[in-house]
Amino acid sequence: MKKYEPLLILPQDIQFDFMARLDRCYDTEAGAFRLVDITTTDGKSSLGQRISVMVLDENGFPVPGVQVAFSFDTANQYILSQEYEWVPPYPHRAFLARTDGGGMCDMILGAEGVVKKGQPGGVTCYVMEKEYSSDAVSGLGMLGDHTGLFLIFQLRRVGVVPIYEQIEALDTRLSVIEAYLQDVV
Numbered sequence: 001m002k003k004y005e006p007l008l009i010l011p012q013d014i015q016f017d018f019m020a021r022l023d024r025c026y027d028t029e030a031g032a033f034r035l036v037d038i039t040t041t042d043g044k045s046s047l048g049q050r051i052s053v054m055v056l057d058e059n060g061f062p063v064p065g066v067q068v069a070f071s072f073d074t075a076n077q078y079i080l081s082q083e084y085e086w087v088p089p090y091p092h093r094a095f096l097a098r099t100d101g102g103g104m105c106d107m108i109l110g111a112e113g114v115v116k117k118g119q120p121g122g123v124t125c126y127v128m129e130k131e132y133s134s135d136a137v138s139g140l141g142m143l144g145d146h147t148g149l150f151l152i153f154q155l156r157r158v159g160v161v162p163i164y165e166q167i168e169a170l171d172t173r174l175s176v177i178e179a180y181l182q183d184v185v
Contacts, residue, residue: 002060003164004036004154010137014038014149019120020139028085031157033127033134043146051125051140052106052150055099058162062103063155069094070107071124086133089124096128109148115141127153 009015010022017040025032033055041047055066069078071094078092097105107123115121121141127134132155142148 003162004056004060004152006034006036006135006154006156007038010038014040017117017143017147018115018139018141018149019118020137021120023089023136023138025086025133025135027156027158028131028133029158030085030131031155031160032132033129033153034156035135035137035151036154037150037152038137039150041148041150043143043148047106047150048146048148049142050106050108050148051123051142052104052148053099053125053127054150054152055103055127056152056154058155058157058160059164060154060162062099062101064099064101064103066099066103067128068097068099068105068153069124069126069128070097071095071126072122081130084130088126088128088134089136089138094128109142113141114144117143125151132157 007022010020014020022035043049051070053068055063057063069088073093075093075095078094095107099105120139123140124136124138125140126136137151140149
């Protein structure tokens with residue numbers, strides 16, 4: 001279990017190398033998927049030549065079956081239903097993939113996905129679930145040496161207190177009780 005904090009801006013190397021941009025969303029009534037980490041991947045590794053996404057819950061556990069959008073100009077168009085409580089970024093065109101049992105999915109990039117260092121790529125990535133909004137990262141692609149990207153989105157539901165916060169609160173209460181007992185004895 002790892003404690004994540006939502007990113008307010010992208011790391012400088014990703015801003016510079018990919019000219020990528022983070023667009024933070026507003027929370028819906030139910031909550032939001034927040035980008036909590038983004039790193040480059042080694043072009044020679046199994047994660048090279050792709051944009052990989054992991055989706056976690058508030059406790060840092062993988063969430064299977066979540067739909068992730070890899071949006072680009074020539075992707076298939078999608079239509080939103082009335083059930084959507086937020087509007088994903090335009091254009092509403094995307095390769096849609098569902099996370100596997102480990103909370104992961106990816107989009108393999110071909111020659112058209114190559115980004116020259118310091119120029120923006122053409123892919124925008126976000127989680128696409130009707131009741132939760134999502135941060136979006138645009139300008140994604142892969143570098144000429146097949147360096148890819150690995151993104152982690154974390155679900156932040158309204159009213160859900162992560163386990164680590166509950167444990168911290170219990171530790172604090174226990175410390176107060178122990179201090180009281182030492183004073184009494």
